[in-house]
Amino acid sequence: MLGNLGTNLKDALKKLAGKTVIDRVAVEELVKDLQRALLQADVNVKQVMQLSQTIKKRSLEEEPPKGVTAREHVLKIVYEELVHLVGGKVDVQLGRQTILMAGLQGSGKTTTTAKIARYFKKKGLRVGVICADTFRPGAYTQIKTLCDRVQVNCFGNPKETDARKIVAEGLQHLKDEVIIVDTQGRHALEDELIQEIIDLNEMTHATHRWLVLDAALGQQAREQARRFHEAVQIDGVIITKMDGTAKGGGALSAVSETGAGIVFVGAGETVEDLEWFDPDSFISRLLGMGDLKALAEKVQESIQEEDIDVNAMLSGKFTLRDMYKQLEAVNKMGPLKQVLSMLPLGGMEVPDGAIDVTSTKMERYRIIMDSMTNIEMDDPTVLNGSRVQRIAMGAGATLEEVRELIKYYKMMKRTFKNLKGGEKGMQRLMKKFGRFS
Amino acid sequence: MFKALKEKLFSVRQRLETTISEQPADDGVASSTQETPEPVVPQASQPQPATVTPVAHDDEGTKEKKVPGFAQKVVSLVRDREFIISEKDIEESLSDLEIGLLESDVAFSATDAILTKVREDLTGSKRKIGTSVDSVITNALSDALLSVLGEGVNILDFIASREKPVKILFTGVNGTGKTTSVAKVANYLTKNGLTVAIGAGDTFRAGAIEQIDVHGERLGLKVIQHQEGSDPSAVLFDTVQYAKAHNVDVVLGDTAGRFHNRVNLMNQLAKIRRVIQPDLIVYVDEAVAGNDAVIRAEEFAKSVGMDAVMLTKVDMDPKGGAAISIAHAVGKPLIFIGVGQGYDDIVPFEPKAIVADLLAGEA
Numbered sequence: 001m002l003g004n005l006g007t008n009l010k011d012a013l014k015k016l017a018g019k020t021v022i023d024r025v026a027v028e029e030l031v032k033d034l035q036r037a038l039l040q041a042d043v044n045v046k047q048v049m050q051l052s053q054t055i056k057k058r059s060l061e062e063e064p065p066k067g068v069t070a071r072e073h074v075l076k077i078v079y080e081e082l083v084h085l086v087g088g089k090v091d092v093q094l095g096r097q098t099i100l101m102a103g104l105q106g107s108g109k110t111t112t113t114a115k116i117a118r119y120f121k122k123k124g125l126r127v128g129v130i131c132a133d134t135f136r137p138g139a140y141t142q143i144k145t146l147c148d149r150v151q152v153n154c155f156g157n158p159k160e161t162d163a164r165k166i167v168a169e170g171l172q173h174l175k176d177e178v179i180i181v182d183t184q185g186r187h188a189l190e191d192e193l194i195q196e197i198i199d200l201n202e203m204t205h206a207t208h209r210w211l212v213l214d215a216a217l218g219q220q221a222r223e224q225a226r227r228f229h230e231a232v233q234i235d236g237v238i239i240t241k242m243d244g245t246a247k248g249g250g251a252l253s254a255v256s257e258t259g260a261g262i263v264f265v266g267a268g269e270t271v272e273d274l275e276w277f278d279p280d281s282f283i284s285r286l287l288g289m290g291d292l293k294a295l296a297e298k299v300q301e302s303i304q305e306e307d308i309d310v311n312a313m314l315s316g317k318f319t320l321r322d323m324y325k326q327l328e329a330v331n332k333m334g335p336l337k338q339v340l341s342m343l344p345l346g347g348m349e350v351p352d353g354a355i356d357v358t359s360t361k362m363e364r365y366r367i368i369m370d371s372m373t374n375i376e377m378d379d380p381t382v383l384n385g386s387r388v389q390r391i392a393m394g395a396g397a398t399l400e401e402v403r404e405l406i407k408y409y410k411m412m413k414r415t416f417k418n419l420k421g422g423e424k425g426m427q428r429l430m431k432k433f434g435r436f437s
Numbered sequence: 438m439f440k441a442l443k444e445k446l447f448s449v450r451q452r453l454e455t456t457i458s459e460q461p462a463d464d465g466v467a468s469s470t471q472e473t474p475e476p477v478v479p480q481a482s483q484p485q486p487a488t489v490t491p492v493a494h495d496d497e498g499t500k501e502k503k504v505p506g507f508a509q510k511v512v513s514l515v516r517d518r519e520f521i522i523s524e525k526d527i528e529e530s531l532s533d534l535e536i537g538l539l540e541s542d543v544a545f546s547a548t549d550a551i552l553t554k555v556r557e558d559l560t561g562s563k564r565k566i567g568t569s570v571d572s573v574i575t576n577a578l579s580d581a582l583l584s585v586l587g588e589g590v591n592i593l594d595f596i597a598s599r600e601k602p603v604k605i606l607f608t609g610v611n612g613t614g615k616t617t618s619v620a621k622v623a624n625y626l627t628k629n630g631l632t633v634a635i636g637a638g639d640t641f642r643a644g645a646i647e648q649i650d651v652h653g654e655r656l657g658l659k660v661i662q663h664q665e666g667s668d669p670s671a672v673l674f675d676t677v678q679y680a681k682a683h684n685v686d687v688v689l690g691d692t693a694g695r696f697h698n699r700v701n702l703m704n705q706l707a708k709i710r711r712v713i714q715p716d717l718i719v720y721v722d723e724a725v726a727g728n729d730a731v732i733r734a735e736e737f738a739k740s741v742g743m744d745a746v747m748l749t750k751v752d753m754d755p756k757g758g759a760a761i762s763i764a765h766a767v768g769k770p771l772i773f774i775g776v777g778q779g780y781d782d783i784v785p786f787e788p789k790a791i792v793a794d795l796l797a798g799e800a
Contacts (some may be wrong), residue, residue: 045539220725
């Protein structure tokens, strides 16, 4: 989310490096960069102007605490204001509840409904979904197919045209702990449909009313969110389609408009692609402060027995075997870029070449590595011409592919080594932040 | 459409007019009361989008675009009965216009381009005192807008000019309304006396085939479909074969929504393109999209190509800035806008009419 905001901010913050007095020109430049980045990310124009004014004012007026450099001081202000913009943390309770899904047409409600159903199911709850979309043809087939895939109950009737009736029947029919009601897409200017969702909200006594918003949504997000909020009191926002290039700034306007935080972020087409959203971690990552907590959680969650030793990797002891495990874990852990973004790298850039290896290539690499011996895996330096030839034959790969793999390995190793170097300064900074917050 | 933008433009124009018409009085020399030798309103005063900006008219003599000094202004006033608009005069109004465009969801880059154009056209341009102030500004603005909105396309003429069956492929990211748009366009074409067959090329999303099938049934149109998960190229190839065999005029190919940063999915689209050789690739995007509209339109144009754009959900966001963003990014004509959920909620788009309307008087 918010995309290159991070890069822009890091560049701007660099200008403040080493300064003890806060420089008005530098602050103004920072604010300008921030404005530009936020506007490009579709954050509401008025909000951007307000935010940049506040940051400017605070940076110039507030006295930095003793021992804090100008850069750290401004960074802290930017951090706080951005956390404010992104909204509070929403805890997802695991218990009996009814969730009403609301949103515009095509925002991804149905897909998200299935994702949330899967989320609760994975947490050990019984889940039932009611399909209250009586308008769009194929809507019931869609949700039914998805529900079958994640094995949760699904109630609906493609022949019935009254959503209220379906929901009433569904509530009687389903006895699950978590009931999710998927509704028809509507926008705030359609009075009849707004009335319908008000009725559905009353009928279901919904515990939560979550607004699903497309990450690409522009300035209109604020207005739409306001009307939805007026109608059913939205208490959570879900941003979808974050796997595209959209920055999700529009959805942030919805957050400030409703006062509800972001609950989940959807970032893919399959039912697994749903992430719980933590504003603090998100902004930390954005500012290059790293998010070791999330990384630790992620590592624990996805790779228990394989156990990748992150510390060993950082200390430069990185063998092909580590890389093999990493490739295996990549599928579970999400792309390497995301994992790296959780490390406190400061402004350091990781070479794109290290990241832009597509998943198919990863798969090829794994196959090639399957043809290597244990000795080769533990000590890649033994690889010579004849070994490379044997590996290529064994894996059904070309010599070039094997050599490319070795090159990739070397690059990874170098990258991890560099990570360690960049760590120290950031750690100090992080400690400071710990003190602030 | 564009209503909010229209209001904004109107107020900006008014402000520009006041700043500009105050100008000669400020300088205190030869104010316009004395002499009006030229007929009032010599140039096109009504918003005629096609006219060239006034800069082009008055470029005899010195064409200095630098900040004009006071003396120069006086000289210009006395000798040519013109005055020069300086950047300072309009800065405030322009920044107002910028906010207006941004608030209407015109993407950052497009806003930049429009402002630069208006600024270039206005600053340093000399205006004869008798000239209607309105025409200078209107022309500058409409020119800037037209240059991003491009020429319109009449789809019916286009189809008539092609060999049957005319193949139209719909592409776009997820959830912009491709399937609904296919149904609407099918309905529009049928009403205009053409026969239509639909290819259910979205084989990925659960329920997509059922969705288009129901549309086809309601509209009484043949929908060619395979199973979920099958190769969309094959489905659309079959559709074209069907159309040839049954003498159908137009083939509409639906596709699964995909993100432009998914190489494999974009390759799949390229394959579809190779297989069916579409006459027209229509890129579908939604009016509510913000800055991302530009990025994805560019990517689609680059990797699979596009010939025309259809903007959906205009009823949701009547400001229509996305139209300007996309047009600016790829320079392809907008053919239709979708304005509701019914089959008839589709309007052919005519840039000239829209721009004229946008700039015409009060909102």
